[in-house]
Amino acid sequence: MNELEFYAMHQAAYRWMPHKSxxxxxxxxxxxxxxxxxxxxxxAQRAFEDFIEVAKNTERLGxxxxxxxxxxxxxxxxxxxxxxxxxxxxxxxxxxxxxxIGPVLNAYYSPIRLAEEVALVDILSHGRLxxxxxxxxxxxxxxxxxxxxxxxxxxxREAQQLLIRAxxxxxxxxxEGEFFHVPYVNLWPRPVxxxxxxxxxxxxxxxETLELCAKNHFTYQVVGGSREVxxxxxxxxxxxxxxxxxxxxANQVAAVALIxxxxxxxxxxxxxxxxxxxxxxxxxxxxxQDSFAPGHVSEASLRATALAAGGYRSRDFSETNWDEMIQGxxxxxxxxxxxxKLEEMTTEMHxxxxxxxxxxxxxxxxxxxxxLQLFAEEVMPKFRxxxxxxxxxRGEDRRRYTxxxxxxxxxxxxxxxxxATLADGTIVDVRTAHVAxxxxxxxx
Amino acid sequence: xxxxxxxxxxxxxxxxxxxxxxATGYRRAGTGPVVVYLGGLNLWGKWLPFHGALAAKTxxxxxxxxxxxxxALPDWLRSVDDAVLHLDDxxxxxxxxxxxxxxxxxxxxxxxxxxxxxxxxxxSLTLISAMGLRVKGSPxxxxxxxxxxxxxxxxxxxxxxxxxxxxxxxxYVEATVRTFKELTxxxxxxxxxxxxxxxDRLLERVTAPALVIAPQQDRLVPHSHAERYADLLPxxxxxxxxxxxAPTAHLALLQEPARLAALIAEFVVAQEELS
Numbered sequence: 259m260n261e262l263e264f265y266a267m268h269q270a271a272y273r274w275m276p277h278k279s280x281x282x283x284x285x286x287x288x289x290x291x292x293x294x295x296x297x298x299x300x301x302a303q304r305a306f307e308d309f310i311e312v313a314k315n316t317e318r319l320g321x322x323x324x325x326x327x328x329x330x331x332x333x334x335x336x337x338x339x340x341x342x343x344x345x346x347x348x349x350x351x352x353x354x355x356x357x358x359i360g361p362v363l364n365a366y367y368s369p370i371r372l373a374e375e376v377a378l379v380d381i382l383s384h385g386r387l388x389x390x391x392x393x394x395x396x397x398x399x400x401x402x403x404x405x406x407x408x409x410x411x412x413x414x415r416e417a418q419q420l421l422i423r424a425x426x427x428x429x430x431x432x433x434e435g436e437f438f439h440v441p442y443v444n445l446w447p448r449p450v451x452x453x454x455x456x457x458x459x460x461x462x463x464x465x466e467t468l469e470l471c472a473k474n475h476f477t478y479q480v481v482g483g484s485r486e487v488x489x490x491x492x493x494x495x496x497x498x499x500x501x502x503x504x505x506x507x508a509n510q511v512a513a514v515a516l517i518x519x520x521x522x523x524x525x526x527x528x529x530x531x532x533x534x535x536x537x538x539x540x541x542x543x544x545x546x547q548d549s550f551a552p553g554h555v556s557e558a559s560l561r562a563t564a565l566a567a568g569g570y571r572s573r574d575f576s577e578t579n580w581d582e583m584i585q586g587x588x589x590x591x592x593x594x595x596x597x598x599k600l601e602e603m604t605t606e607m608h609x610x611x612x613x614x615x616x617x618x619x620x621x622x623x624x625x626x627x628x629x630l631q632l633f634a635e636e637v638m639p640k641f642r643x644x645x646x647x648x649x650x651x652r653g654e655d656r657r658r659y660t661x662x663x664x665x666x667x668x669x670x671x672x673x674x675x676x677x678a679t680l681a682d683g684t685i686v687d688v689r690t691a692h693v694a695x696x697x698x699x700x701x702x
Numbered sequence: 703x704x705x706x707x708x709x710x711x712x713x714x715x716x717x718x719x720x721x722x723x724x725a726t727g728y729r730r731a732g733t734g735p736v737v738v739y740l741g742g743l744n745l746w747g748k749w750l751p752f753h754g755a756l757a758a759k760t761x762x763x764x765x766x767x768x769x770x771x772x773x774a775l776p777d778w779l780r781s782v783d784d785a786v787l788h789l790d791d792x793x794x795x796x797x798x799x800x801x802x803x804x805x806x807x808x809x810x811x812x813x814x815x816x817x818x819x820x821x822x823x824x825x826s827l828t829l830i831s832a833m834g835l836r837v838k839g840s841p842x843x844x845x846x847x848x849x850x851x852x853x854x855x856x857x858x859x860x861x862x863x864x865x866x867x868x869x870x871x872x873x874y875v876e877a878t879v880r881t882f883k884e885l886t887x888x889x890x891x892x893x894x895x896x897x898x899x900x901x902d903r904l905l906e907r908v909t910a911p912a913l914v915i916a917p918q919q920d921r922l923v924p925h926s927h928a929e930r931y932a933d934l935l936p937x938x939x940x941x942x943x944x945x946x947x948a949p950t951a952h953l954a955l956l957q958e959p960a961r962l963a964a965l966i967a968e969f970v971v972a973q974e975e976l977s
Contacts, residue, residue, distance in 0.1 A: 286849065400847065408889035409780075547847050552893075553886035557879055565875050 259597075260604045262641040263509055263611045263649055265357055266316040266630065267325040270309040270343075271541060271619035272333035274301050278539045278576055289332050289397040289544040302336055308623045309337065312616075313347055315627055316354065319634035322648045323355035323388065325613050328362060330394075331401035334541045334619070340390075341375040348383035353650045356383055357613075359390025359458055359479065362398070364405040369417040370440060373424040376455060377447045385450040385656040390458045390479065391418060393467075396555075397548035408553030411466075413437045422474075425454040450658065458512060463491035464559040472498035472506070479512040479613065485586055485606065488513075492607050508610025513603060516588045517614045518621075519632040523591040529625055530590055531580050533618040538583075539576040541619045589614075593636035600637065675700055710872035712748040716766060721792045727772050728765040728792070732757030735802055735825070735970045738793065739764050742807025742831070743845060743888055744857065744953065746771035747880075750868060752955040755963030760802075760970060765792055767812065769887025782834075782891045782898065786816045802970045804828035806955065807923065808888055814901065814931070817908040824910040826973045828966050829931055830943075831916065831923045831952050836897035840926045846885060846893070856921045859951040868956050905934040911976075912938040913969045915962070917950035941965060 275281070275288045275296055285291045313324045326343055329335035337343045340358040347356050358379070366372050380387045393414055399407040406413075416435045420443070423433065429444030449455055458477040461467040468491065471478045478495050480488050492511055499506040516537075518530035550564060584590060589599045604612060616626050616633070639646040650656070659665040676688045677700055690696035716727030729749055737760040739753075746766065756762050767785050769775035778784060789812065793799070802825045805813030810832025817827045833842060843856055854862035862869060871877035912935040916928035932940035943954045943962055955962050 286847070290847070400844075403894065406889055406893040408886045408893060545847070545849050547849055550882065552846055552882065552889040557883065560879060560882055561875070565878060 259601055259640050260508070261610065261643065262600075262604060263322040264638055264641075265323040265325045265355075265512070265611065265613045266312075266321045267327070267514075267613050267615045268309045268312050268617040268626075269335050269541070269615075269619050270306055270326065270337040271617075272297070272302055272305050272336045273536070273620040274298065275333045275540060278543055281540075287544045287548065288334060288540055289395075289548050290400050292333060296333065305336055309617075310346070310350060312623060312626050312630070314350055315630060317351045319630055320638065320646070320648045320651075321354065321630075321634065322650065323357050324351070325357040325359055325390075327359055327390075327392075330362070330365060330398040332398070341372070341379055344379045344387060345382055348379060348386065353386070354648070355386050355388055355650060357388035357390060357458065359388075359460060360392055361389075362394035362402075363391060363417045363421065364394055364399070364410050364414055365402045366417070367404055368438060368440070369421040370424060370443065370445070373421050373445050374447070376421075376425065377445060377449045380449040380451055380455055381447055384658070385455075386650070387449075387451070387455040388458060389455045390460060391421075392460045393554070395544075395549070396551040397544050399551040399554060400548070406553075407551035409437075410551075410554050411556065415470075418470075422454065422457075425449055450656075461491075462559075463487065463562065464556065465494070466556070468495045468498055471495065471510075472502050475504075475510070477510050477512050477611065480514055480607065480609070485603075489606055492609075496608070508608055511607060511609040512611035512613055513607045513609035514587065514613045515600075515603065515615065516583070516590075516618065517596065517616055517629070517633070518588075518590045518618075519593055519596050519629045519637065521592065521632075523595050526590045526592065526595075527580065529629075530618065530621070533621045533625075534580065534583065534588065534590075536620040537618045538578050543576040593632055596633065597637050597640055600641070675702060677702060710747070710870045710877075711867040712750050713872075714749040716747075716772060718772075719792075719795055721788060721795055724768060724774065724776050724788070726766060726768075726788075726792055728763055728796070729753070730761070730763045732760050732762045734760040734967075735974050736761045736798060736800065737763070737802045737804060737966070737970055738789075738798065740767060740789075740803075740805035740809030740812050741770070742805075742809050742833075743884065744807075745868070745955075746884060748868070750955065750959065752959035752963055755960045756966060759963070759967035763796065763798065765789065767809065767887070769890070770884050775883050775887050775890075779887060779890045782812055782815050783819075785812050785891060786819055789816060790820065799823070800825065802826045802828070802973065804830065804966055805832060806830040807952070808833050808892065810834065811892065811898070814905065814908075815898065817910065817912075818901070818904045821907045821909055824908075825977065826970060827908060827910050827912040827935070828969060829912065829914050829928075830962070830966075831920050831954070832914070832927070832931060833892065833896070833923055834898055835901055835927050835930050835934075836895070836899055837924065837926045837930050840924045842896060842924070842927075843922045845922060846889065857951060857953045858956065859919055859921060859949065861948050861951065861957065865953075865956045901934065905931070906936060908935055909937065911969075911973050913966070914938050914940045915954075915965060916940065916942050917952060917954040918942055918945060919949045920952045922952040939969075 284293050328340040340361045344356050344358045416437050420433050424443050424445045430442040433440045433443050458479050459471050460479040460481045462482045518526050520526035589596050616629050677685050678688050679685050684699050687700040716729050718725050718727045766773040768779045803813045810829040811834030814834050914928050914932045932938045943950050
């Protein structure tokens, strides 16, 4: 069996949205402009709390990580700010990795703001953050009010450079870009992970994105597309890594699959079929004009992904049925069936990481939990080294310290003395100034 | 480039010249007063009956704006002003210095901005369904999200069936790629905001006589925008283009090519006679 890392994804969808056959009365699709009349505060709270509970459960079950995303101004995912959600997840979990895939850089006015959030969440989570940097769904550019999709790719590239430089280079330094001119890049606080949290890039297969991942050793998260298209893209990615002078390790490719595990194949279909259909018909359905906001993709990508047969959204997703999906990226069935399919898929893709969507947007929490548990106990151990531990339980503790005594032991000593000038003009060490005999001029 | 070999009804090959490194196409015909006409979001790469009718009475030049028609989308196109400066370069290369400027839709915005920057260069300004203004509470229809199914209702108020030839853009894939490029060019100029609030102050600079033409039922650019242009331009007349068998729509130039051309030509000739 292939050795795999397991990341469970949850969408935090607000499922009480109109079906595709009637949504046209209010909006072209559920993207972008579904009226706020459909929003109910109690249901939204429930959707979000279900998501949090599922995330907590994945840690107890021994998944390597939780993957979550952000969407803007749409019921398809109400966790609209991935870094805010990550901070909360950091507080309600202990050890599991938190993959925020992710904050949409182009929804930020400045990448410096995101760098601060990344650093903060990395500190709060004790170095458990994985940072995903998606371009953002085309349709959502309509509701940011920040970035022009026609400049999105260029701005994204530059924002990413600034973000990584802010996290890796000591400030202050000046950044002179086309979109961002920051006279003093000087990040406080800084991420715990060195040089920065691992970066994953979700990509439908555009060459420029694959080159970016290959060059920077980012994880290529394989999104959309048929298995044939994905395999072609992964092969290209591996060639690009070779050109950069290294062989991509298996865990530099993250496969994405829909999944549902039940007692039997038949039971898995009974449980999941309607929810998978719901996702295809309501969650993913958008118009060409929304998916491809002007300039959001290059001409080459448009031809390759949207207009070529077999490419991303070359047909209406919502017409995809169970039988077609089970031939593709849907792993559904008994633990035995899912084990076989997972082995086949990850072998085909040379993938060492899998992002598994146990949640299909409308799947109830009890059903997700059941599927998660069957998977964790009957499938996951087969793809792990002896002992079955998740990666976060195998190595050293990622925390810089766990007790005050350790903190004192590992800190080499501050680089500056905290001092203050008193009324008489004396500059004192504030750490000892409350003790009369120690209140004396300090050597700075 | 694939677009250069693509063919569709009313396609004519443009004359192409190099303008500061950008191969820029234009179509020119007719004799009489010199008129430069800037098209809108749609109908590029065509010499339509409207163009023919206008060229019957004027010396008409129809340039391709950067990113539209067969023109590549240059990296430097970031705003309407970039299109204005490129137009100035093109006209200099063509030796056109004293002329009447007209524009439709987005082309109307470019024309109005050209007039603000070079107010003394124009003999007259004609705006047809022009974008570019903010009229609070009366926004443009969101053309960036408009689906092909909606286009007929928005652009031609449901009369599109009569203009299948004019609307035919040839091969589906090539037309989709070209339209995407044109919308990208439009987004570079006008994604956010989709208006230029400076016009409220600066249109006063446009001293040339102006004609503001509005269709009877423009579902893309509300009538209030034409009224606002007519208010802000110091010497403007507002005219509504009437339909012979149906109320005119945003693409009145397809519905009433001769009538629209006559309206513009009469205005242009009258300005020539006045001067």
